Amino acid sequence: MTETFDPAKHLTIFHDAINALDYQTIERYFADDAIYVSGGVGGRIDGRDAIMIAFRKYFDAYPDQVAEDTLVENVGPLAARSVWKLNAIDSRTGQPMVRTGEETLTFNAEGKIIRIDVTDY
Template sequence: MAFDPVEEIKLFHGAINALDFQTIENYFADDATYVSNGVGSLAGREQIMTAFRKYFDDYPDQTAIDMLVEKVSPRAGRAVWSVRATHSGTGKPLIREGEETITFNEDGRVTHVQVTDYQAF
C-alpha cells in the first residue's frame, strides 16, 4: 500500500488530540526538527517531546480541528487547523489558527514540522 501523508497526518493529529504521548513520540524520527513561530526551533525527538509535554501540562483541554489536510508531495502534507484551549494555571483562553507542513521519511516517521500561526490570542 502506498504511503499517504494525508492519512498519516490525520492519525498523528488524532494521537495529539488523545494526548497519546507514546504514539506521538513514535511518530517522530530521532533527528526530527520542529519549527514554529510560537515555540521556535526544536531539534531531536527528545527536545520535541519535552516541549509537547510542557505545552499539554499548560493546555490539557486543547481541542484541535483540521479544516484542511492536503498532500503537497509523496512524503509531505499540509494541515490547516484551529485550536482552542485554556491555560491550566491562569485560566486564560488560547485561540490559535494556523497551518503546518509535515514531512515524513521512508519509514513513515516525521522528520520535519513547520508550523505557522496565523494569529494567537
C-alpha cells in the same frame, strides 16, 4: 503489493494522537533527528527527545486543547499540510487561547516525521 504511503492519512493519525494526548503514538511518529519549527514555541526544536519535552510542557499548560483540521492535503509524496484551529484554556492562568494556522509534516521513507513547520495566522 505494498500500500502507497499517504502523508495526509498519517498527518490525521498523528493529530488524532495529539488530541488524545497519546504520547506513545506521538513519540513513535518522530524520527530521532526530527526538527520542529514554530514561532509559537520560540523557533526550532531539534531531536525527538527535545520535541517530546516541549509537547509535554505545552500540554501541561493546555491539557484541554481541542484542535480541528479544516483542511488536510498531500503536498508531496512524503509531505502533507493541514490548516487548523484550536481552543484551549491555560491551566496556570485560566485565560482562553484561540489559534489558527497551518502545519506541514515531512516524513522519511520509513514513515517517520523528520520535520514539522508550523505557521500561526
